[in-house]
Amino acid sequence: MSKSAKSDKDNNSRKTEPTSRRSFLNVLWTVLGIAAAAEFIVVITRFLGRKKTGSNGTSSDNIIQAGSVESFPNNSVTANIQGRFYLVRLDDGGFIALSSKCTHLGCTVPWDDKEKRFECPCHGSSFDITGKVLTSPAPRPLDHYPVSIENNMVIVDTGSAIKREKFLKEQLVYSKKVQS
Amino acid sequence: MNKSLILHFRPNKIRQKALDFSMTFGLGGMALVLLMMLFTTGILLKFYYLPFPDRAYDSIMHLKTEVLFGSFIRNIHYWSANLLIAASFLHFLRVFFTSAFHRKRRFNWIIGLSLFIITILFNFTGYLLPWDQLSYWAVTICTGMMEYIPVIGKWIQNITAGGAEVNSSTLSIFYAAHTMLFPALIILILPFHFWRIRKAGGIALPDDCSDKADKMDVIPNLILRETVTALVLIAAVLLLSVFFNAPLGDEANPGLSPNPTKAPWYFMGLQEMLLHVHPFFAVCVIPLIILAGLILTAYSRYSDTREGIWFISPKGKATAAASFTGALVLTAFAVILDEYLIDFTALLLSLPQFISNGIIPLAAAFLAFFIFYFLFIKRFSPDKNEKVQAVFVFFLTVFIVFTVTGIWFRGTGMKLVF
Numbered sequence: 001m002s003k004s005a006k007s008d009k010d011n012n013s014r015k016t017e018p019t020s021r022r023s024f025l026n027v028l029w030t031v032l033g034i035a036a037a038a039e040f041i042v043v044i045t046r047f048l049g050r051k052k053t054g055s056n057g058t059s060s061d062n063i064i065q066a067g068s069v070e071s072f073p074n075n076s077v078t079a080n081i082q083g084r085f086y087l088v089r090l091d092d093g094g095f096i097a098l099s100s101k102c103t104h105l106g107c108t109v110p111w112d113d114k115e116k117r118f119e120c121p122c123h124g125s126s127f128d129i130t131g132k133v134l135t136s137p138a139p140r141p142l143d144h145y146p147v148s149i150e151n152n153m154v155i156v157d158t159g160s161a162i163k164r165e166k167f168l169k170e171q172l173v174y175s176k177k178v179q180s
Numbered sequence: 181m182n183k184s185l186i187l188h189f190r191p192n193k194i195r196q197k198a199l200d201f202s203m204t205f206g207l208g209g210m211a212l213v214l215l216m217m218l219f220t221t222g223i224l225l226k227f228y229y230l231p232f233p234d235r236a237y238d239s240i241m242h243l244k245t246e247v248l249f250g251s252f253i254r255n256i257h258y259w260s261a262n263l264l265i266a267a268s269f270l271h272f273l274r275v276f277f278t279s280a281f282h283r284k285r286r287f288n289w290i291i292g293l294s295l296f297i298i299t300i301l302f303n304f305t306g307y308l309l310p311w312d313q314l315s316y317w318a319v320t321i322c323t324g325m326m327e328y329i330p331v332i333g334k335w336i337q338n339i340t341a342g343g344a345e346v347n348s349s350t351l352s353i354f355y356a357a358h359t360m361l362f363p364a365l366i367i368l369i370l371p372f373h374f375w376r377i378r379k380a381g382g383i384a385l386p387d388d389c390s391d392k393a394d395k396m397d398v399i400p401n402l403i404l405r406e407t408v409t410a411l412v413l414i415a416a417v418l419l420l421s422v423f424f425n426a427p428l429g430d431e432a433n434p435g436l437s438p439n440p441t442k443a444p445w446y447f448m449g450l451q452e453m454l455l456h457v458h459p460f461f462a463v464c465v466i467p468l469i470i471l472a473g474l475i476l477t478a479y480s481r482y483s484d485t486r487e488g489i490w491f492i493s494p495k496g497k498a499t500a501a502a503s504f505t506g507a508l509v510l511t512a513f514a515v516i517l518d519e520y521l522i523d524f525t526a527l528l529l530s531l532p533q534f535i536s537n538g539i540i541p542l543a544a545a546f547l548a549f550f551i552f553y554f555l556f557i558k559r560f561s562p563d564k565n566e567k568v569q570a571v572f573v574f575f576l577t578v579f580i581v582f583t584v585t586g587i588w589f590r591g592t593g594m595k596l597v598f
Binding site: 139 | 320324338434436438440455459533
């Protein structure tokens with residue numbers, strides 16, 4: 001009883017001087033504590049955040065020589081196992097390199113040559129030869145990689161996949177001979 | 181000496197009713213026993229396992245073929261892990277259906293939910309470690325889901341899985357989480373869970389006073405029952421492990437997804453949902469709604485709590501059954517409808533998939549739910565407890581139907597098979 005009365009008294013005296021040294025130090029310690037916790041969290045998240053995804057190291061590893069232009073007939077799909085992409089040549093001779101990763105959840109999409117489409121085994125998405133979605137749940141067409149043709153060689157840069165909302169003619173790359 | 185040690189963990193006396201097996205079915209205790217078996221066998225497995233993509237699978241093969249009892253220890257670990265998910269889920273249902281989440285137990289409900297989430301992640305990180313086709317592609321799907329979390333998804337994916345593809349970083353992260361982080365979290369949080377039960381006065385019991393005067397000694401009454409339950413469970417796990425081997429597929433091949441590729445069974449409900457709605461809703465919106473609903477369940481206001489009574493009341497049983505039946509019929513109907521008759525994406529090609537395959541089917545599903553709920557209220561005029569229970573049962577049933585469909589009725593190309 002007397003104890004609680006005493007503590008009441010303490011509280012009262014504290015109320016009369018709100019900016020005592022004690023309350024200032026309490027605020028200071030709280031702020032410092034929060035700052036320390038924030039620093040700690042930053043250190044942990046930065047420590048865990050990885051820069052490079054995957055094991056593909058330098059950028060020269062990402063440049064893949066797929067083969068000579070003639071080795072890909074029109075209207076064909078050739079799997080490139082090393083680069084995990086499909087080199088597609090359309091009817092008109094245009095090239096596009098499609099990532100073999102399903103845009104839904106990342107499964108590897110096999111090409112069904114009979115049905116002429118890519119069919120994902122995981123959730124049943126399918127894509128046509130240009131990567132366009134034929135059946136959902138895939139939310140967007142297959143990603144593609146930059147293709148260039150130098151000295152009649154088809155070269156694919158698998159460094160970064162290009163995301164797209166739809167298939168456009170501009171995504172195709174032509175060999176100069178075919179165009180002229 | 182022994183006695184006083186036991187009485188550190190258990191009270192001296194408890195009510196007779198607390199001894200009834202049908203009050204709890206011993207599920208929480210079973211979860212603890214399974215966890216202990218997992219820690220023991222996990223430590224043993226750690227002596228052989230190598231967490232590198234080119235050696236992990238071989239180390240498991242070595243364990244299986246060269247090590248005496250290697251398969252057996254791995255099987256125990258496998259079966260305990262799967263049973264732990266089942267036991268903790270049933271424990272969660274028991275707590276809900278005996279109204280053991282009110283007042284003093286509210287915060288423990290939250291702790292329990294966190295423990296359940298940790299258990300799932302614990303199991304999931306272990307799933308990758310054998311590095312076979314099964315685990316590689318299941319984890320690919322699940323880490324792929326993270327991309328659909330807005331703003332922070334990529335960042336979470338980078339920290340928890342080391343990038344967009346399952347690779348050596350993923351394996352070392354999962355290994356660290358599975359063998360250090362989650363064990364530490366469980367060891368820290370579990371005692372808190374137990375302590376809150378003691379603070380709430382033991383398990384939730386009905387309020388009638390008939391057995392309050394004449395309490396029973398915990399030693400031997402409760403301890404004996406707990407020991408028997410634990411021994412029967414251990415025997416069952418050992419028998420399972422003798423007769424059924426933990427699955428191990430071919431070594432992981434990043435170039436070839438098996439058909440069909442399925443997530444671990446406890447994620448099949450989620451995977452089934454992914455077949456029906458846009459991933460943003462399946463992965464982000466719906467889980468958040470469920471979590472918020474579960475927290476609200478404990479923290480909203482009830483006038484009368486009816487603790488320790490299964491399904492609240494006889495009327496509670498009837499309303500729960502009605503809700504179960506309604507949800508069962510509606511969900512099965514919706515799954516079949518979506519599979520064979522309606523394709524929102526094809527019907528509404530001009531709209532983005534986010535709307536045609538996301539908002540529209542979800543709106544249809546919620547409309548069906550609200551019509552059901554309206555009819556339910558008109559028919560039964562339930563009180564708050566019964567309403568909350570009915571909504572819980574409804575979504576629980578949807579989840580179970582999805583999980584069952586995913587596990588047993590999805591074949592090649594994820595088509596419905598019977």
